[in-house]
Amino acid sequence: MLQDAAASPFPPVLRRDLAPGSPHPIPHGTTAGTAAGSDRRAESGREGGGAAIVLDRVSKTFSARGNDPAVAALKDISLAIPRGEIYGVIGRSGAGKSTLIRTINGLERPSSGDVIVDGVTINRLDERALRGERRKIGMIFQHFNLLSSRTAFDNVALPLELVGLSRTAIREKVLGLLDLVGLSDKKDRYPVELSGGQKQRVGIARALATDPKVLLSDEATSALDPETTRSILTLLARVNAELGVTIVLITHEMTVIKEICHRVGVIEAGSIIEEGPVSEVFAHPRTATARSFIGSLPGREVPAALAGRLGADPATATQTVLRLTLTGDAASQPLVTRIARELGIDVALLGGQIDSIGSHPFALLYAGVPTGAWTSGAVTAALEAAGVDTEVIGHVA
């Protein structure tokens, strides 16, 4: 643990934020507003304003090569990621996630637009200045990218050797980082002797070595089993909460977003099609893509026994089956029974899950309502008035 300030691998500016149990610097659910980068910059008089990262109308087109046509990988993306948040970007394969994250650390230069990290317009720096700025931006990868010829200690030490730190300072810092990630006892092990989760811990320690303000995570848990994924996400949440490091992570797994992100952006064909606090996007997804990602979470799928009964002709069906999403207070109130009583109808509860996203209660229920009551519009009106997100998933005879 980082209790001894002298032994801390982090400089005072980061240690100031080390207050276990202290409230998150940006409360869960805070609305940052989507970009409008120039407005934010004008407001604060400093590029980037209160945001750690601003993407201001960023597009990236890869030019045509041989028979391959040009690819518009990012299209006019504007985003503002507040300091101290964990921001998830979710999208399917080829949607543009890697390109997006690579523009943030300057590995890709946008074709147009600006990328501002901690007040610095990354895409306007020359190579030398960019190398310096990159030290403030750590990155972890799906396949860890460790050097196989170096021990865990030496992998973490590498970025510090590159900046010319003394051997004593390197040792002190690396040991602190290995302690932070729970790998003190593995410091002399080579990557081949470590599990996937342990390798990712080394990757995280290495990414934190230069005291970055921002940590980018490129599918960092995609190669790990669910239990190890959870432990790595817990570590990232700690790095965020205790060190105040802003984290941007890209993933194709909604579980990752649900576990640790404050905000989420859904990317499709190079555009951010939906964006907001995770609890909001979960409660009221606006796009079919967001709905389908949420539907892919374990326990969210239609129960098998129910799925087998769906498909009756709506004209002759007796029950219409609804997927109800209740959040916040609605999730812990007897809303469904109240509506059933008020409308004088029987409601069959056919499956579901009660859960939470951060501190927000969240319930997903499969309910069968009499088809006659559904077609009359009374059920829709009552559910809408109660703020319940409702989707018809089929009919049963």
Ligand SMILES: Nc1ncnc2c1ncn2[C@@H]1O[C@H](COP(=O)(O)OP(=O)(O)OP(=O)(O)O)[C@@H](O)[C@H]1O
């Ligand atoms: N260097 C490049 N040259 C040409 N096209 C590229 C290049 N890098 C990415 N692309 C294209 O840009 C689009 C977005 O790719 P990107 O790797 O950002 O997607 P992704 O969402 O990260 O996908 P995945 O989850 O499969 O990694 C794809 O059509 C891809 O083929």
